Amino acid sequence: MAIHVEEGSLNDLKNAIATAGESYKSNLVKLTNLMSEITSGDIQGDLAVDLLNKFQDKEAIFNGLANTIDEAADYMGMQTTKFGSLLSETKAGMH
Numbered sequence: 001m002a003i004h005v006e007e008g009s010l011n012d013l014k015n016a017i018a019t020a021g022e023s024y025k026s027n028l029v030k031l032t033n034l035m036s037e038i039t040s041g042d043i044q045g046d047l048a049v050d051l052l053n054k055f056q057d058k059e060a061i062f063n064g065l066a067n068t069i070d071e072a073a074d075y076m077g078m079q080t081t082k083f084g085s086l087l088s089e090t091k092a093g094m095h
């Protein structure tokens with residue numbers, strides 16, 4: 001049984017995860033700002049407080065997801081580095 005892995009594919013995956021993470025974090029900042037703007041201007045009273053509280057209750061989950069995405073990108077970076085080292089060592093051993 002053979003496993004075919006290309007270093008470029010690993011780099012592409014790492015970059016895709018990192019890009020998705022940056023996009024997610026950027027959208028989370030926009031959403032947080034919009035929630036603040038909406039609940040301090042367009043929506044007033046108990047409804048605004050309730051809406052803001054519900055959003056803030058979920059912020060730890062949103063931030064946790066951002067951290068998990070960062071960790072996945074870091075992990076892919078480490079795996080890509082390890083794979084590159086393995087290839088270099090294998091090539092060196094063949095000469």
